Amino acid sequence: MITGKNYIGNQLSAIGNKTYTTFNPELNEENTTVFTKATSDEINEAVALSSEAFKEFRKVSGERKAAFLNAIADEILTLDDLLIQTYCLETGLPEGRAKGERARTIGQLRSFANLVAEGSWVEATIDTAQPNREPMPKSDIRKMLIPLGPVVVFGASNFPLAYSTAGGDTAAALASGCPVIVKSHPMHAGTGELVASAIIKAAEKTGMPNGVFSNLNSSGIDVGQQLVSHPNVKAVGFTGSIKGGRSLLDLAAKREEPIPVFAEMGSINPVVILPKALENRQKEIAKTYASSIALGTGQFCTNPGLLLGVKSDSLSSFIKSLSHEIMKINPSCMLHPNIKKGYINNKEKVISQANISVTANYTSEIKNNYAEQAIVSVTGKDFLENPTLHLEVFGPFSMVVQCENEVELESIISKIEGQLTGTVISDDNEVSEYSEIIAALQNRVGRIIFNGVPTGVEVCESMVHGGPYPASTDSRFSAVGITSIKRWVRPFSYQDWPNNLLPKELQDDNPLSIFRIKDGIRSK
Amino acid sequence: MITGKNYIGNQLSAIGNKTYTTFNPELNEENTTVFTKATSDEINEAVALSSEAFKEFRKVSGERKAAFLNAIADEILTLDDLLIQTYCLETGLPEGRAKGERARTIGQLRSFANLVAEGSWVEATIDTAQPNREPMPKSDIRKMLIPLGPVVVFGASNFPLAYSTAGGDTAAALASGCPVIVKSHPMHAGTGELVASAIIKAAEKTGMPNGVFSNLNSSGIDVGQQLVSHPNVKAVGFTGSIKGGRSLLDLAAKREEPIPVFAEMGSINPVVILPKALENRQKEIAKTYASSIALGTGQFCTNPGLLLGVKSDSLSSFIKSLSHEIMKINPSCMLHPNIKKGYINNKEKVISQANISVTANYTSEIKNNYAEQAIVSVTGKDFLENPTLHLEVFGPFSMVVQCENEVELESIISKIEGQLTGTVISDDNEVSEYSEIIAALQNRVGRIIFNGVPTGVEVCESMVHGGPYPASTDSRFSAVGITSIKRWVRPFSYQDWPNNLLPKELQDDNPLSIFRIKDGIRSK
Incomplete structure (x- = not known):
């Protein structure tokens, strides 16, 4: 049952008078549940509970934190069809994606549970002391990682489960011993409330202190701003746009x-296609990349938005193949009309720049909120000179840059903004x-x-995102x-x-049997 | 031979027209060498060389980096008496301290050399891949720590060797594979140049790229500001005042x-003295703390500036003993007239606050630039209500806070600003x-x-500073x-x-025989 209320610790609360609803982009209509935005008092209450809970939660054993995390996973599974249906109604994403993302979320929670149950992660x-050392005796010194304090997590629009309420940031923070306050993403507030209810149930069942988790509704930016500015908040996790992330970073820096x-913000994920690969496998690469660009309606932060190669007949053929392949894909629904609007605006902005050649742009009739995929191409020189072309177009869109030569290609790569990923497509030894x-x-x-x-x-463990x-x-x-836990801890x-x-x-006798470094030697 | 010039990579350079000298606080006179402040062009040249050097240095093996770091240590030792004398002339610190700090610096360089020669630090x-995994195959993913890029290090006034030119920040950054540009501290520019010459010699002897290290003279804040604002600089290390550190943080946040x-900034290092310890060992504790407060003329970031106890006859006696003991210590020289001036001003500022009781304040005739030690005391209530009393008084000064009861003591501790250290003085089980x-x-x-x-x-390794x-x-x-290396690397x-x-x-066969985590199992 979705109430539309906030969780201030384990209490449902809705004392405010600003409300909003979520939107079903497939049916192009508002969903029915009314969500009440958290008030300033509710925010302060959530932070106060969180600070109080921290005093106890920071000392909770790894074993008990593991039980809590596993209980969250169990409670999320218990939500069953209601969760999957709500997810789909609020995002336009298909059931398969919902289930896949749920599995990922559960997997993340359980992997952090295993990490803290085992315990060696505290480094x-x-x-040991050397009382007779000359010229000065050496003290006994022992170090471990401890939690920072209350963490604020912002739900992501494009991952309602895996990077939102009980997603990676939350799981890592709870595993570390930090209470979490989630600023729920307004586009999937119902999904968020359901998952929040699972966390609250799990906290109660496993005896965690009230305030270890809160979930705040918000349709604007002020709830997040108040949270990030609150003196008792000690760290922030965010997944979203550069503009949103930077504004939080600036706010936190001014405290x-x-x-x-x-x-974790924008990325256009450059892909360098080397000449022999282009020559020998252009069709296959085009097909693979058309799929990757359109996957999830292009709404992934790792979407390949920039493909780079050196000018050649093969590159020209590749652009044709890619454009052909992407037009064969059936358009799909975006998360929200605002996301669709952003996609149209950004695509148009890029297309309207000088010397852009549009090689694919879906124009047949499509449903409301579905996205028209597109491919454009540009020379290396034009790309280098026009930073507007470096912007992320969030959606099923990619730009092929035709470089004059390898020197220009290297120059572009060197000057490009920081990215989550870079890909090299190569024939065997070419790279x-x-x-x-x-x-x-x-x-x-x-x-x-x-x-x-x-x-x-x-x-x-070896992934860097x-x-x-x-x-x-x-x-x-x-x-x-699992190393993402290090964001929320200090030695x-x-x-x-x-x-x-x-x-x-x-302690001397290592009662938890964890790996430790003792006088330079690592052992259990 | 000290030239007064900057090292722009391995070239001595002094194209500017702004000059300054260092000061001998013991003799209360200027030293003779004239230092030329780095110009904007020299700064840009140093950063350009650094960026170019990074391309090569980031790939240098752990073994070769170790040889470089050990060579720096060797070259510093070769400077011998000239270094020790210059250090003393520029700081007023005694020869024993100079030699101790040199040993610490050498020790740090060699410990980072050992760390990177062994190699497991890259985590x-x-x-491994699971091509047949369902529903999706798993790729082979491998992670390690890599250097961020050029690092700017600011020399510290109070540690001319161990936290300056070839100090902890520099040693850690070079060990990680980051080139370093030092903004030399103007109070000990000669010591800085000598150590810089040792680094440059070591770099040349071990074949490191030109630009792996530069040393820039500066008597104001503009050189540091230009460095921190430069787009090619990727991280900053600083030891000094809160004002200085915060202004650099703000500058970096605005890029x-x-x-x-x-x-690493200010700290007053609270010490809680528990009742039974006070009752049983007040004289011994007073003696120990008088020494610690006056050590190095109180110019350590871990100086105990705040002693807290619950009101009692024992606490009153302790204050008397501490005041008595500290007056028995011979005053010593501060680093520079400006440091002395800061000490006087801050001490006066505290003393002039309401309800401060001055229980010791050295008033006999002393030499120029020597510091008059002092002890003051205040009630818990007054301390809580007046944030001016929380400020660091850099020098041989400490404040005893007499709390009404344990509740007030806890309240003060909870509300105090972040600190490097906290100490508890306890009889055996009292704690x-x-x-x-x-x-x-x-x-x-x-x-x-x-x-x-x-x-x-x-x-x-277990130290947290x-x-x-x-x-x-x-x-x-x-x-x-050695874990301070993590400031300069990314996964x-x-x-x-x-x-x-x-x-x-x-690589598959682990040619360096380092500890690695492979499919969750740690082994060599």
């Missing part, structure tokens, strides 16, 4: 106590001849892919994978602390 | 591409009765010390110890990349 490091903001281009690409991205597509972000600005606000962290040292008062992770 | 993580600034106070203290500091003094920062703002700008990192993933083109750290 326990012990340097009396600046706090870390990890924002080894382009080491400077590869080095330049590596310097601009967080992940480099060989003969694949950037869409499809595997959730695993992040990259130089503006792909993310801090390239030193990843938003995906902490105990000096000469009594053994029985140390946390178990640092 | 290599491999998830088109914001960059990480790790600033276990104060778990809430300890928890509150832990939440405000980076390191907690039992029955010791905060001065004396051990350089080891950093803490919640304003102790540092990002509590997620430490400025001391990077390779997906399905050909084995022979992967860096050695990630």
Whole structure:
């Protein structure tokens, strides 16, 4: 049952008078549930509860946090069809995607549960005392990672489950011992409330303190701004546009106590197609890339928005094939009329620039809120000179850049803004001849892919989802994978602390049997 | 031989017309060498060389980087008496301190050399492919840490060697593969140039690219500002005042591409003295703390500037003993007349606040630039209500706060600004009765010390030197110890990349024999 209310800790609350609804883009109509925007008092109450909960939650054992995370996963599964249906009604995304994303969300929660149940993630490091060292005795010093405090997570429009209410940011923060306040995404507030209810149930069942989680409704930017400015909030997670992420980063930087903001933002994910690959496999590559560009109506942050090659007959044929292939794909629904409007505006903006050649642009009749896929092409020189062409067009759109030669290609790669991914399409050994281009690409991205597509972000320990600005606000962290927990923790040292008062992770006899570094040696 | 010039890469350069000298505070006179401030062109040239050097330096093997770092240590030792004498002439610090700090600097360089020679620090993580996985095949993904790019390091006034030219920030950045541009501290520009010459010699001897290191003279703030604003600079290290660190953080946050600034700033390092310890050991504690407060003329970032206890006869006696003990210590020289002036002003500012009781203030005749130690005391209520009393008084000064009761003590601890350290002085089991106070203290500091003094920062892997703002700008990192390398690196993933083109750290057969996590299992 969706109430339209906020969760202030474990209490449903709707004292405000600003309301909004979600939208069904497939049917092109408002959904019926009315959501009440959180008031300033409700926000303050959520933060106060969160600070209070932190005092207890930060000391909760890994085993109990694991039980909490697993219980969230279980409760999400219990929501069953209601969750899947709500997801589809609020996003226009198909049921298969909803189920896939739910599986990913569950998988993330369980992988963090395993991480904290095992316990070695705290990087326990012990340097034992040397009381007789000359000229100065050495103290006993022991270090481990501890949570920062209340974390605010902004739900993402394009991942209602995996990067929203109980998504990667939330799972990582809860695993670390940080309470979470979610600023629910207004486009899927119902999905958000359902997942929030699962988290609250799980918190109650596993005895977590009230305030460990809150979910705040918001249709504007003021709720998020108040949260990020609140002195008791200690970190922020965000997935969305460059404009949105940057404004939060700026807000956090202006605080009396600046706090870390990890924002995963825009990316056009450059793909370099090397000459022999183009010559030998242009049709196959075109087909693969048409699919990747249109996947999920192009609404992935890893969507390949920029394809680069050196001018040749093969490249010209590739552009034709790609344009042909993408026109064969049936248009699909976008998340919301506003997303569709943004897509149209940005596409038109790019197309209206000088010397842009439009090689595909779907024009047949389509349903409301469906997206017309398009491919454009431009010379390397024009691309280099016009930063408007570097902007992300969020949707089923890609630009092919025809470079004069390899030098120009390298120059473009070197000067491009930071990106989540870079891809190289190569015939077997061809890539080894382009080491400077590869080095330049590596310097601009967080992940480099060989003969694949950037869409499809595997959730695993070795994944980096992040990259130089503006792909993310801090390239030193990843938003995906268990190491993303490091965004929400800090190292902490105990000096000469009594053994029985140390946390178990640092006690002499290693009661948790975790991997630790003791006097430089790593062992269990 | 000190030239007074800048090192723009390996070239000495002094094209500017603004000059300055260093100052001998012991003799109260200017030193003779004239230093030429770097010009805007020289700054740009240093950054350009640095960016170019990064292309090569980022690929240099751990073994070769280790040789470079060890060569720096060797060259610093070769400077011998000239370095020690210059250090003393520019700081007023005694020879023993100079030699101790040199040993620390050498130790840091060699520990980073060992770290990168061994190689496991890159956190290599491999998830192998599962081509037959359902519903989607899994790619081969491999991750490791890579350097960010050119790093700007600001020399610290109070650590001319260990936190300046070849200090912790520089050693960590070079170890990671980042070129370094040092903004030399004007108070010890000669010491800085000597150490810079050692780095340049080491770079040449070990075949590092020109531009891997530059050293820029500056007597104002504009050189640092231009460096931090330069688009090719990718991170900043700073040790100094809150005002200085915050202004750099703000500048970096306003860039088109914001960059990480790790600033280690002010701290008053609260010390909680529990009742039984006060009762049983007040004289001993007073003696120990008088020494710690006056150590190095109080010019350590871990100086204990705030002592807290609950009102009692024992606390009153402690204040008397501490005041008595500190007056027995011979005053010593401060680093520079400006530092002395700052000490006088800040001390007067505190003393002039309402309800401050001055229990010690050295008034006998002393030499120019020597510091008059002082102890003041105040009630918990007054301390809580007056934020001016929370400011750091850089020098041999400390404030005793007499709290009404334990509740007030906890309230003060909870509300205090972020600190590098917190200390608890306790009789054996007494501490276990104060778990809430300890928890509150832990939440405000980076390191907690039992029955010791905060001065004396051990350089080891388990050390955290950093803490919640304003102790540092990002509590997620430490400025001391080998893990401080993480400030200058980012994770990077390779997906399905050909084995022979992967860096050695990630190749199938583990040619460097480093610890790696492969499919979740850690091994060599």
